[in-house]
Structure formats: structure tokens, C-alpha cells
Amino acid sequence: MNTKKPAIWLGGVIGLLFTLPLMAVQFVGFELAGLPYLPFDTFDFVSRNLPGAVITFGIDAMVEVIIGLGGGATLDETAKLAEQLMAQGIYLLIGAAIGAVMFAVFRRRDDATGTNTGVIAGLVVAMPFALIVATAPLAPTSGVLLAIVWVGLLYVAFGAALNWAYHRLTVSQADASSTPTTITTTGVDRRQFLVQAGGATAVITVVGAGLGALLRAGDPPATVPLNTADNIDAADNGQILTDGSGNPLPNADAEIMAVPGTRQEYTPVAEHYRIDILSGRLPDIPDDYTLPITGLVANEVRWTLDEIRDMPAESAFITMSCISNRVAGSLISTTKWTGVPMQYILDQIQPDEDAVALKITGADNFDEYIELDLIRNDDRIMLAYAFDDEPLPLRNGYPLRVHIPDRYGMKQPKWIQSIEVVDAWEPGYWVRRGWSRDAIVRATSVIDTVADQAAFDADGQTLIPIGGIAWAGERGISRVQVRVDDGEWQDAQLRETMSDRTWTIWRYEWPFSEGAHKFEVVCYDGAGEMQITDNNPVRPDGATGVHSVRRTLAEA
Numbered sequence: 001m002n003t004k005k006p007a008i009w010l011g012g013v014i015g016l017l018f019t020l021p022l023m024a025v026q027f028v029g030f031e032l033a034g035l036p037y038l039p040f041d042t043f044d045f046v047s048r049n050l051p052g053a054v055i056t057f058g059i060d061a062m063v064e065v066i067i068g069l070g071g072g073a074t075l076d077e078t079a080k081l082a083e084q085l086m087a088q089g090i091y092l093l094i095g096a097a098i099g100a101v102m103f104a105v106f107r108r109r110d111d112a113t114g115t116n117t118g119v120i121a122g123l124v125v126a127m128p129f130a131l132i133v134a135t136a137p138l139a140p141t142s143g144v145l146l147a148i149v150w151v152g153l154l155y156v157a158f159g160a161a162l163n164w165a166y167h168r169l170t171v172s173q174a175d176a177s178s179t180p181t182t183i184t185t186t187g188v189d190r191r192q193f194l195v196q197a198g199g200a201t202a203v204i205t206v207v208g209a210g211l212g213a214l215l216r217a218g219d220p221p222a223t224v225p226l227n228t229a230d231n232i233d234a235a236d237n238g239q240i241l242t243d244g245s246g247n248p249l250p251n252a253d254a255e256i257m258a259v260p261g262t263r264q265e266y267t268p269v270a271e272h273y274r275i276d277i278l279s280g281r282l283p284d285i286p287d288d289y290t291l292p293i294t295g296l297v298a299n300e301v302r303w304t305l306d307e308i309r310d311m312p313a314e315s316a317f318i319t320m321s322c323i324s325n326r327v328a329g330s331l332i333s334t335t336k337w338t339g340v341p342m343q344y345i346l347d348q349i350q351p352d353e354d355a356v357a358l359k360i361t362g363a364d365n366f367d368e369y370i371e372l373d374l375i376r377n378d379d380r381i382m383l384a385y386a387f388d389d390e391p392l393p394l395r396n397g398y399p400l401r402v403h404i405p406d407r408y409g410m411k412q413p414k415w416i417q418s419i420e421v422v423d424a425w426e427p428g429y430w431v432r433r434g435w436s437r438d439a440i441v442r443a444t445s446v447i448d449t450v451a452d453q454a455a456f457d458a459d460g461q462t463l464i465p466i467g468g469i470a471w472a473g474e475r476g477i478s479r480v481q482v483r484v485d486d487g488e489w490q491d492a493q494l495r496e497t498m499s500d501r502t503w504t505i506w507r508y509e510w511p512f513s514e515g516a517h518k519f520e521v522v523c524y525d526g527a528g529e530m531q532i533t534d535n536n537p538v539r540p541d542g543a544t545g546v547h548s549v550r551r552t553l554a555e556a
């Protein structure tokens with residue numbers, strides 16, 4: 001008998017198609033039993049092992065697309081979404097590639113019974129995924145063994161399904177002289193089969209994704225908003241004036257007020273930006289968490305959280321930014337941090353003579369090194385356990401994280417699992433991927449609002465308040481200037497800051513004129529140095545450039 005074997009590209013189509021329900025089933029297992037969701041694990045694996053630039057480029061491109069589509073989410077939510085979409089897209093493409101390769105194999109090993117080839121192919125494909133699961137920075141909550149068995153079963157089913165499809169797609173050539181012995185279909189049946197397979201796939205995918213989403217909806221929210229409407233004082237232009245415990249913020253009665261529409265000077269904790277290397281899941285921190293500090297020390301310790309909370313504590317109002325924050329981006333936030341000074345920790349553990357740095361490792365295997373000399377020279381560096389007087393939210397690093405003034409977030413490890421005292425500084429997670437070695441923050445200024453709705457009359461002219469933030473890390477802000485339509489730079493008024501480690505809220509009252517306008521802002525740090533006005537991308541040292549806003553304004 002003469003049969004026409006299905007083309008390899010058909011394997012790609014079927015592989016892609018069948019990967020959808022495979023993902024849906026994984027999603028249900030993920031939500032129900034903490035089994036792996038391979039798109040995220042695979043993506044995390046790839047991004048760990050690929051040069052950082054490739055992934056960053058991909059995510060940046062996705063972020064542009066999502067922002068272009070008009071998502072109202074903040075940039076970090078958008079970035080997470082982009083990451084997750086990319087992860088699933090990549091997994092689908094891998095599925096297509098697997099399908100094509102399997103069809104190529106089936107074409108060569110053309111056995112009539114078939115199923116065994118599919119099962120074996122599935123087992124082979126499962127192996128690299130099992131490796132990814134076994135080496136994932138966050139072990140699946142189901143346990144690694146169960147996870148690997150699950151992945152094996154899924155890919156056996158996948159291989160068998162592909163093999164079955166392969167045989168359904170095998171078309172017998174019109175050959176009157178022989179009786180078909182294999183399952184044969186005609187071209188019309190083939191099309192029908194693809195449509196049916198597509199339909200069945202869609203149903204399983206939708207049901208699975210729906211079920212997974214339902215299970216997820218039952219989870220408690222990751223964070224509870226602490227600053228609610230009752231501590232927002234309308235008289236202060238919608239700004240929060242108290243911390244989470246209801247105490248007035250240090251600058252609550254500052255004379256200069258934020259312009260309406262300026263971001264919250266004190267970020268509600270639930271809105272604090274979040275950036276980390278995990279695309280899917282947050283780490284599980286055990287109830288009986290302890291922090292081991294080991295290595296080149298006289299006193300190795302293993303502290304409970306209660307022991308750490310009983311140590312001499314310090315609180316500070318702190319602005320932190322991600323090095324990936326673009327000019328005017330939302331990856332920058334301010335809250336009150338509480339923790340134990342790292343100098344106190346050093347006193348307790350007594351580093352050896354030849355000790356040089358702390359190697360800090362997170363529950364996600366993120367690592368970062370801090371030189372002991374840096375700690376000895378700066379009593380503000382802290383091992384933090386609270387944001388806004390509450391334990392750190394899990395997304396922001398519960399139970400412990402580090403604060404280092406004047407450095408971007410990449411230097412402030414979250415979810416600290418262990419600290420090792422070592423005899424050499426080494427590049428940490430992001431530094432190894434080509435980002436700044438020291439990650440010193442760069443001065444930045446942003447226009448948050450041109451508040452035409454808050455226009456007012458003074459001395460016979462209409463003034464429109466313009467406002468925003470400026471930040472230069474520990475150097476502070478000495479001056480902010482605004483210019484309109486390439487005119488003269490004009491000094492803005494600076495609101496007193498919450499501390500010498502927070503951003504500065506500024507305001508400028510602009511004499512209104514009708515029409516289309518361009519507004520620009522620059523800042524100067526405490527030493528009088530102007531921010532870098534050239535445009536630099538976020539990578540490798542943090543973004544710079546002048547923020548400008550265009551608005552067309554009409555007489556009220």
C-alpha cells in the first residue's frame with residue numbers, strides 16, 4: 001500500500017495546538033497541588049542561562065506593545081505580564097518544535113501500531129523539562145519527585161497524542177490495487193481532523209484555564225492595602241499624611257504642598273513597586289524560618305525572626321528605585337523601612353581578619369555581595385524586616401531584606417535565606433548579567449502632573465501648578481527647574497523631604513497661556529551637580545535624560 005506521510009510542518013501545527021491543553025492541565029495542577037507550570041520554569045531557566053540582554057530586550061519589546069495597547073497597569077505589573085506572556089509564547093514555540101521533531105521521527109519509524117514511538121518520544125522530551133524542574137530556584141511546593149513524575153506523565157500523554165494524530169493524518173494514496181491496512185484518511189478527513197482537534201484542544205484549554213483561574217481566585221490577596229482613604233487628607237491635595245500606624249509623616253506639616261495629581265509621596269505598601277527574577281510564583285517561607293550566618297566569622301549564628309526583631313532597631317523613610325526604571329517610570333517607591341543596622345550584626349558575628357564581603361542569598365537563589373568595608377563606613381545599611389511598621393509583604397521580600405543607601409534595588413536582596421561571610425567580593429546575580437557593578441543611583445526628575453484643573457488666579461494672571469518628584473539618592477536634591485517651550489529654566493519650589501533618603505516633591509506655578517506646550521524638568525543634587533541630561537537607556541547603569549510632557553491647554 002502506498003501512503004502519504006504527514007509533513008513535518010503539520011507536526012509543528014499539531015505540537016503547538018496540543019501544547020495549549022498541556023499548559024491548561026499544568027495550570028490546574030499548579031493551582032491545585034503546587035505542581036510545576038513549565039512555561040514559567042522554562043522561562044526562568046532560559047533567562048538565567050541566556051545573556052541578560054536578550055531577555056531584557058524581549059521584555060522591553062513586549063512592554064512597549066502592552067503599553068501601546070493601552071493597559072492602565074503600572075510599569076512593573078506590565079513588565080511581569082510581558083514576562084509571563086513571553087514565557088508562554090516561548091513554551092508554545094517549543095511545543096511546535098517538539099511536534100515537528102516528533103513527526104520527523106514518526107516518519108522514519110513508521111510503525112503501524114505507533115503508540116510506543118509516541119510514548120518513548122514523550123519520555124525523551126520530558127527529560128530536559130525534568131532537569132529544569134529539578135534545578136528550579138524555587139522547588140515546586142508539590143515536592144520535586146512528584147513534580148518530575150507529573151512532567152513525565154504529561155509528556156508521555158503528549159507524545160502518545162501526537163503519535164495518534166500522526167496516524168490520523170496519514171493519507172492513503174489512491175491505489176486501487178491494494179486494500180488499505182493502516183488507518184487511512186482522505187484529504188477532506190485531514191482537514192476535518194485538524195478542525196476537530198482544534199476544537200477539542202480549545203475546549204480542554206478553556207476549561208483548564210478557567211478551572212485554574214477559579215482556584216487562583218480563592219487565594220488570599222498577596223498584600224493588604226494599609227494606607228486607605230481614611231488617612232488621605234483631602235486638604236493636602238489627596239496626599240497621604242500618616243504612616244501605616246497612623247503617625248504623622250515626618251514632613252506632614254511642610255509648607256510646600258504637592259500639586260494635585262502628583263504621585264503619593266508615601267507609597268501605599270500595596271502599591272510599592274515589585275521587581276524580581278521570579279516570573280510565576282513567590283517563594284514559600286517556612287513558619288519556623290531562621291537566618292544562618294556562616295563562613296569566616298568567630299560566631300556562627302542561626303537567628304529566628306523573633307530574635308532579630310528583639311535586636312536594636314532603626315527606622316528610616318527610604319526611596320528605592322529599580323535600575324530598570326526608565327525616566328518617569330513607576331519602578332520607584334517610598335516607604336518606611338525598619339530593621340537592624342548591619343554594623344550591629346557584624347558586631348554579633350565577629351568577622352575574621354580575612355573576611356571581605358557578605359554573600360547574601362535569597363530564597364529564589366538570587367545572590368548579591370556586600371563588602372564589609374561598605375557596612376563599616378555606613379551605619380545606615382540595614383537588615384530590614386518591616387515596611388510601614390508591618391512585616392515585609394511577601395512580594396517585597398518577607399522575612400528579611402537589605403537596605404543600602406544610594407544604590408539601586410538590584411543591590412537590596414529580598415527573601416534572605418542565608419548570609420555567608422567570604423574572603424572575596426564577587427559579582428552578584430545582575431552584575432554577572434552585565435548590569436552596573438556598584439549601581440549608584442543617578443539623579444532623576446519627573447513631571448507627574450500639569451494640573452490645569454487646579455488653576456488659580458493671582459496678581460491678575462492665571463497660574464497652573466505643575467508638580468512631580470526629583471531624586472538623587474543620598475546626595476539629596478538642592479534645586480529643581482522647569483522650562484516651558486524651550487524658554488528660560490525657572491526654579492520650582494521644593495517640599496521638605498521625609499528624610500535625607502527620600503525623593504523630593506516639587507511644584508512650579510506656571511503663568512498660563514493657551515495652546516500646545518512642552519514642559520521639561522531637571523534637577524540638581526545636594527552638591528549642586530546637574531542631573532545627566534543626555535538620554536541613556538536603563539542598561540547598564542540606570543536611565544538618564546530630561547523628562548518632558550506635551551499638553552494642549554485651552555482657556556477654562
Ligand SMILES: Nc1nc2c(c(=O)[nH]1)N[C@H]1C(S)=C(S)[C@@H](COP(=O)(O)O)O[C@H]1N2
Nearest residue numbers: 273274275276277322362366396409413414
Ligand atoms: N531575592 C531577590 N532579591 C531582589 C531581587 C530578586 O530578584 N530576588 N530583585 C532586586 C531588584 S532588581 C529590585 S529593583 C528590588 C525590588 O524590590 P521590591 O520588589 O520590593 O520593590 O529587589 C531586589 N532584590
Ligand SMILES: [Mo]
Nearest residue numbers: 322323409410
Ligand atoms: Mo531592579
